Amino acid sequence: QVQLVESGGGLVQPGGSLRLSCAASNSIFRIAVMGWYRQAPGKQRELVATITSGARTNYADSVKGRFTISRDNAKNTLYLQMNSLKPEDTAVYYCNLNLGREYWGQGTQVTVSA
Numbered sequence: 001q002v003q004l005v006e007s008g009g010g011l012v013q014p015g016g017s018l019r020l021s022c023a024a025s026n027s028i029f030r031i032a033v034m035g036w037y038r039q040a041p042g043k044q045r046e047l048v049a050t051i052t053s054g055a056r057t058n059y060a061d062s063v064k065g066r067f068t069i070s071r072d073n074a075k076n077t078l079y080l081q082m083n084s085l086k087p088e089d090t091a092v093y094y095c096n097l098n099l100g101r102e103y104w105g106q107g108t109q110v111t112v113s114a
Contacts, residue, residue, distance in 0.1 A: 007108060008021050038089075038091035
């Protein structure tokens with residue numbers, strides 16, 4: 001069993017930055033594909049970014065050039081650096097661990113508003 005705990009969400013003004021973290025309880029983190037997803041009110045959950053165990057990354061078009069996903073395998077921790085935030089980035093952000101079987105964190109709220 002793997003537990004994922006997200007942190008770092010909050011309220012930020014448009015144009016601001018936030019850094020999300022996701023701590024995994026199990027070292028299988030190191031071989032897993034990790035990802036960030038988000039779900040805005042009334043919308044389906046959508047992919048934000050993924051990173052493989054070899055650090056190959058993939059981003060949704062809506063966040064390319066603004067968000068950066070990274071991982072620290074020594075700390076079993078996933079990060080999402082979010083810059084130039086927009087109101088449309090407002091959502092609950094979820095951490096995902098995929099080894100065929102998927103695990104999800106509880107989510108962290110990000111609100112972008114003036």
